[in-house]
Amino acid sequence: MKLLVANRGEIAVRVIRAARELGIPTVAVHSAADATALHVRLADEAIALGPEAPAESYLHLGRLLAAAAATGATAVHPGYGFLAENPAFARAVAEAGLLWIGPDAAAITAMGDKLAARERMAAAGVPVLPAATGSTAADFAPLGFPLVVKAVAGGGGRGMRVVPDADTLGEAVAAAGAEATAAFGDGRLYAERLVDPARHVEVQVLGDRAGRVVALGARECSVQRRAQKLLEESPVPGLAPDTLTAMEQAAVRAAAAVGYVGAGTVEFLLAPDGAFWFLEMNTRIQVEHGVTELVTGLDLVAAQLRLAMGGAVPQVPAPRGHAIEVRLCAEDVARGFLPSPARLTRVRWPGGPGVRIDAGYAEGDVVPAAYDSLVAKLLVHAEDRPRALARLRRALDELELEGLPHTGGLLRAAIDHPDVIAGTAHTRWLEGFAAGRERTAADIVCFAAAFAFAAEARVGATATAEGSPTPAATPWRQLGSWP
Amino acid sequence: MKLSVDGAEVEAEVAGDTLVVRHAGREWRFQAEPLGSGRLRLRLRGEGLDRVVWASGTTVGAGGDVATVERVIARRGAAGGGLRAPMPATVVRVLVELGASVEAGTPLVVLSAMKTEVVLRAPHAGTVAAVHAKAGETVEAGAVVVELARAAEGR
Structure with a gap:
């Protein structure tokens, strides 16, 4: 096998590492902006796709297939995002005689239409929420309030609106429909009753060609903002063993119902009383797959490769300890999570026992505006949850990630909050926590001090360059200029 | 120099290895230790404050939290x-x-x-x-x- 990795960033790096350990040669693809990116540096060979815009590079089906042909690749791993859940790409890869590392186009299609997937899941005995279909407010109102309007072709929170009452329904339906049309080219909508407060819990599954599906425990992903997860962990704190078992069985039925081969994730909403409902199935490797790897000891990317080659699902190991992941995203939390691409001026990852970094960038790299904001994932593993939290605090304190704003500071503060320590945070918790976090006078003066110091160092450097005879003997001068 | 930290008014002066910062009617006197390549360790005796800060153009940060800092005169001219x-x-x-x-x-x-x-x-x-x-x-x-x-x- 020779594996083309049709992705970039940390997931491309992750796939390349797994392949290398299995002795499989790798081909990286890249846009013009990524010619020297970390995944390109780590792969055995690399090939350019086109300009920076995703449509011209990582989303360009024809160029990806041409890259596979030009390099003699025999298999394609799509990672997550980009074309990972695009059935046309899965089909085209297979039709080109290449091995697709993932479920077949039929399974992707079955789960990609959220409405059809719901019906299929209900038929397979997987619990689903009451829903209504249609295109106008009158179609959804009978469901009762509050409700959530969602895009049939949806994902990532786009085309989704929470509607508290009948007064705002018409406006929400119009906005969601327009957003869904713009994002997916498909404005179809459906609505579900809102479960609030709810936790977001998901089950990792693996399926093989013989039709066997196994569940590898559950992950808690409730610390999120507008459907973007920022902290994930396994096992799920406070989840009753029989609820976990019921959820795992539902996930296995869900995957089996579509003949699922490979690694996938079945997402559920969990109510405070332990009731749960199917949300959707992600037919690819998940960003947060690492927490499951840490507690099971399995390499899920290697498992994807083995399952695609016809291997059997592994024995399910007994879970060991507790794992937590935080996502370090280039977003300015203080400015409403404003996406903030920039160069990483300094990077020192934490180390020591039980710490894992999955990064897409290294010091000096630019995190570009054209792609998503994930810079790195920091994962910890320890004997139990309190120790894992202590390890995560220690690791985040060690982290030096500079040059751009990121979510590390927010998450460091979040894990000291009683709700996170108790493991009871629901899906709207983080947004409230972030909004309530105020900048102190000490923060403001430290920022001012940093700027004044930089300005002073620049003045010193300029004076020297101009041949100033006696530069003042201050410690600032020895620094040279700022980047 | 007069600065605006995300809109908050601050005055900061460098005096030897001390950084004097005035904000909201209070004065802070930081012990400043340059760490190289544009980084600085700030300590405040008596308050247990010990923080590493960095600056990259008008963006300054402490960990992942950042602020935009501008000189007040420059800001008026360019607005x-x-x-x-x-x-x-x-x-x-x-x-x-x-x-x-x-x-x-x-x-x-x-x-x-x-x-x-x-x-x-x-x-x-x-x-x-x-x-x-x-x-x-x-x-x-x-x-x-x-x-x-x-x-x-x-x-």
Whole structure:
């Protein structure tokens, strides 16, 4: 096998590492902006796709297939995002005689239409929420309030609106429909009753060609903002063993119902009383797959490769300890999570026992505006949850990630909050926590001090360059200029 | 020097290895230890404050938390009624034309970075005096994308 990795960033790096350990040669693809990116540096060979815009590079089906042909690749791993859940790409890869590392186009299609997937899941005995279909407010109102309007072709929170009452329904339906049309080219909508407060819990599954599906425990992903997860962990704190078992069985039925081969994730909403409902199935490797790897000891990317080659699902190991992941995203939390691409001026990852970094960038790299904001994932593993939290605090304190704003500071503060320590945070918790976090006078003066110091160092450097005879003997001068 | 830290007024002076910062009627005297390549360790005796800060242009940070700092004089000179891109981005749509009169809060330009759209809205009522953005173009952080002449009654 020779594996083309049709992705970039940390997931491309992750796939390349797994392949290398299995002795499989790798081909990286890249846009013009990524010619020297970390995944390109780590792969055995690399090939350019086109300009920076995703449509011209990582989303360009024809160029990806041409890259596979030009390099003699025999298999394609799509990672997550980009074309990972695009059935046309899965089909085209297979039709080109290449091995697709993932479920077949039929399974992707079955789960990609959220409405059809719901019906299929209900038929397979997987619990689903009451829903209504249609295109106008009158179609959804009978469901009762509050409700959530969602895009049939949806994902990532786009085309989704929470509607508290009948007064705002018409406006929400119009906005969601327009957003869904713009994002997916498909404005179809459906609505579900809102479960609030709810936790977001998901089950990792693996399926093989013989039709066997196994569940590898559950992950808690409730610390999120507008459907973007920022902290994930396994096992799920406070989840009753029989609820976990019921959820795992539902996930296995869900995957089996579509003949699922490979690694996938079945997402559920969990109510405070332990009731749960199917949300959707992600037919690819998940960003947060690492927490499951840490507690099971399995390499899920290697498992994807083995399952695609016809291997059997592994024995399910007994879970060991507790794992937590935080996502370090280039977003300015203080400015409403404003996406903030920039160069990483300094990077020192934490180390020591039980710490894992999955990064897409290294010091000096630019995190570009054209792609998503994930810079790195920091994962910890320890004997139990309190120790894992202590390890995560220690690791985040060690982290030096500079040059751009990121979510590390927010998450460091979040894990000291009683709700996170108790493991009871629901899906709207983080947004409230972030909004309530105020900048102190000490923060403001430290920022001012940093700027004044930089300005002073620049003045010193300029004076020297101009041949100033006696530069003042201050410690600032020895620094040279700022980047 | 007089500084604006995300809008908060601060005065900061460098005196030997001490940084004197005044803000909100209080004075802080930091012991400052340069760490090289633009980094600085700040200590405040008696308060147990010990923090590493960094600066990259007008962006300064402590860990992942950042602020935009500008010299107050420079800011006055450059402001000029322009609406600036808050981050490097691609222009998705320009929603107004030259000469259009807009209300406060009117969406003017839609930018996109990292798969997230950000809408720039009119900070006050006025007339569009210049449009420097075109759909499909990329803009740097701080670039003026639209200039807005303030409506007469707004003065």
